[in-house]
Amino acid sequence: MTDIESNGSQLPTVLLAGATGYIGKHVCETLLNRGFHVLSLGRGKSKTEDHRNFEHISIDICSDKEMTEFARSGRQIDALISCLGSRTGGRRDAWAVEFGANKNLLNLSLLMSSKKFVLLSAICVQRPRLEFQFAKIAFEDHLIASGITYSIVRPTAYFKSLAGQIENLKAGKAFVVFGKGVGTACKPISAKDLSDYICGCLEDPKRQNKVLPIGGPGPSITPIEQGEMLFRLLDKKPNFCYLPSIMFRIISALIAPLSLISEKISNLREFIHIGHYYATESMLFWDETKERYSSKETPEYGCDTLENFYCEVLKSGMEGQELGDHKLF
Ligand SMILES: NC(=O)c1ccc[n+]([C@@H]2O[C@H](COP(=O)([O-])OP(=O)(O)OC[C@H]3O[C@@H](n4cnc5c(N)ncnc54)[C@H](OP(=O)(O)O)[C@@H]3O)[C@@H](O)[C@H]2O)c1
Numbered sequence: 001m002t003d004i005e006s007n008g009s010q011l012p013t014v015l016l017a018g019a020t021g022y023i024g025k026h027v028c029e030t031l032l033n034r035g036f037h038v039l040s041l042g043r044g045k046s047k048t049e050d051h052r053n054f055e056h057i058s059i060d061i062c063s064d065k066e067m068t069e070f071a072r073s074g075r076q077i078d079a080l081i082s083c084l085g086s087r088t089g090g091r092r093d094a095w096a097v098e099f100g101a102n103k104n105l106l107n108l109s110l111l112m113s114s115k116k117f118v119l120l121s122a123i124c125v126q127r128p129r130l131e132f133q134f135a136k137i138a139f140e141d142h143l144i145a146s147g148i149t150y151s152i153v154r155p156t157a158y159f160k161s162l163a164g165q166i167e168n169l170k171a172g173k174a175f176v177v178f179g180k181g182v183g184t185a186c187k188p189i190s191a192k193d194l195s196d197y198i199c200g201c202l203e204d205p206k207r208q209n210k211v212l213p214i215g216g217p218g219p220s221i222t223p224i225e226q227g228e229m230l231f232r233l234l235d236k237k238p239n240f241c242y243l244p245s246i247m248f249r250i251i252s253a254l255i256a257p258l259s260l261i262s263e264k265i266s267n268l269r270e271f272i273h274i275g276h277y278y279a280t281e282s283m284l285f286w287d288e289t290k291e292r293y294s295s296k297e298t299p300e301y302g303c304d305t306l307e308n309f310y311c312e313v314l315k316s317g318m319e320g321q322e323l324g325d326h327k328l329f
Contacts (some may be wrong), residue, residue, distance in 0.1 A: 011037040011053060013076070014202070015114070017061055017105055018083030020044045022160060023120060026195035027083055028054070034199060039077060041070075041105075062096050067104040071111040079116040079202050080109040086132055089274055090267035094132035102139040106146055116149045116208070118201045123154045123213050123298075126286040130277055131270055140211070149208050151201035155194055156215040156283040156298065157186040159309040162226055166313055169234060174241035175227035178279035181240065185222045185295060186283035187215025190309060193302025213285050216302050220284060220295040226306070233310055248276035 014031050018024035019040040031038050032051050040056040060066050061084070082105050086097040102119065109117050121140060125133045143150050165175055178184075189197075197214055201207045221229075224240070231238040252272050259266040282293040 011035060012078040013037040013039055015039045015041060015077045015080045015105075015109070015112070016083070017041050017081070017101070018085065018120070019056070021083055021085060022158065023191055023194055023198070024083035026191040027081060027120075027198050030195045030199045031081075039075075061101040061104055064104060067108055071108050075112060077109070077112045077114045079118065080105060080114050081118040081120070081198060081202075083120045083198075085120070086135075088267070089130075089132050089271060091131045091270050092263070092267075094135045098132055098135035099139045099142075103142060106139075106143060106148070109148060110146065114148070116151070116202060117143060117146075118151045118153065118198055119143060120198060121152050121154045123156050123215075123283050123285070124277070124281065125154065126213075127281060130274055132274075151207045151209075152211045153194075153198055153201065154211060154213045155189055156213075157188045158194070159188050159190050159216075159304075159306060160318075162186075162188055162306065163310070163313055163318060165227075166230065166310070166318070169227075169230055169236070170314075174239045175223075175230065176241045176243060177223045177227065178243055178245040180242065181224035181227065182222045184278075184280065184282045185220040185293070187218050187220045187295065187298050187300060188306050189214065189216035189302060190304035193304050197301050213299060214301050215284070215298045216300065217305060218295065218298075218300050220282075220298065221306065229307060230310060233307070233314060245276060245279040248272050248279065252276070 014036045016024065016028055016031065016038050017040075019028045019038070020042060028038055028040065032053055035053075037053045038051075038055065040054065041059050041061055042056070043058065043060065057070070059070055082102055084097055084101055084105075086094045106117060119140065121136050122133070124130075125136050125140070128134055128137055140152050143152065169175060193216055194214070201212075227240055228238055252269055255265055255269055255272075259269045284293040284295055285298040286292075287294045287297060
């Protein structure tokens with residue numbers, strides 16, 4: 001089945017954190033389809049809860065105390081996959097989840113004799129400017145230094161993250177781009193393909209002890225091209241609204257003094273910085289020597305295309321693709 005051998009006579013057990021999330025849900029399904037026993041940890045239950053090889057334990061992953069107590073339960077796991085991500089991207093939450101919760105999972109992993117730790121990270125940490133990116137990198141470094149066999153998966157944009165304007169377009173509104181809409185690009189990947197890639201890290205020795213940037217099937221696509229594709233599929237005349245990305249900087253500067261006295265405004269300011277980042281940076285491999293993003297060097301995986309995804313969403317709606325607090329991107 002895999003090079004992950006079970007600790008005992010039962011199915012190999014993978015502890016999964018984030019099984020209620022967009023990617024985590026798919027990872028859970030993929031693991032179950034591949035014959036693993038899934039032990040899910042988290043604050044909410046996943047929809048897969050009635051599968052006979054699925055088990056959920058309600059626990060506060062951010063709490064060192066609860067996690068240490070759980071580690072003493074004497075259970076063993078074969079591998080751990082973390083698909084956690086801050087729901088808000090707020091400064092405090094980012095550190096609590098991206099660093100704190102993942103650190104607790106790593107401790108648990110070591111105490112429960114896990115052989116592997118697969119971390120879902122993000123390609124944008126290559127050029128960090130945001131709090132959640134610094135928190136992710138701090139944990140990546142911690143994981144690498146721990147000595148456990150690891151795979152750090154850094155995907156480019158998810159399909160859902162490029163679908164936030166579909167309803168506006170259907171309602172006759174313009175497609176919003178920053179600058180001329182050609183300054184950034186990504187190689188989007190579907191949740192199914194990414195889950196397949198993540199679960200493959202348990203099996204493929206070439207993906208072990210590596211940091212793995214990963215995109216979907218190419219070529220890369222710019223915001224203008226996304227809009228053009230959507231207008232074509234909707235059979236509507238292209239209609240773009242061009243906004244200057246500097247607007248994020250101006251708003252950030254205006255609210256800077258208030259952010260010093262209010263955590264709410266400080267989080268709002270961080271959210272604006274996130275907006276500016278995605279309006280100006282590509283989600284592609286960053287070539288350090290040439291100091292530019294490289295579409296060619298961004299590895300590709302899977303076969304699901306953005307165009308098919310858009311067709312599906314136009315036909316059946318966005319159910320299951322909810323953007324939550326990430327709606328802006
Ligand atoms: N969006 C993109 O295009 C993109 C691209 C590359 C990488 N990424 C990264 O991929 C990762 C996963 O993304 P996603 O869209 O699948 O995320 P998501 O749908 O927001 O799911 C996040 C998961 O983390 C859990 N979580 C958050 N805060 C928690 C807490 N305090 N305690 C326990 N569990 C907590 C959530 O559990 P609950 O259900 O209990 O909230 C959920 O299971 C993120 O780290 C993100 O940065 C995203």
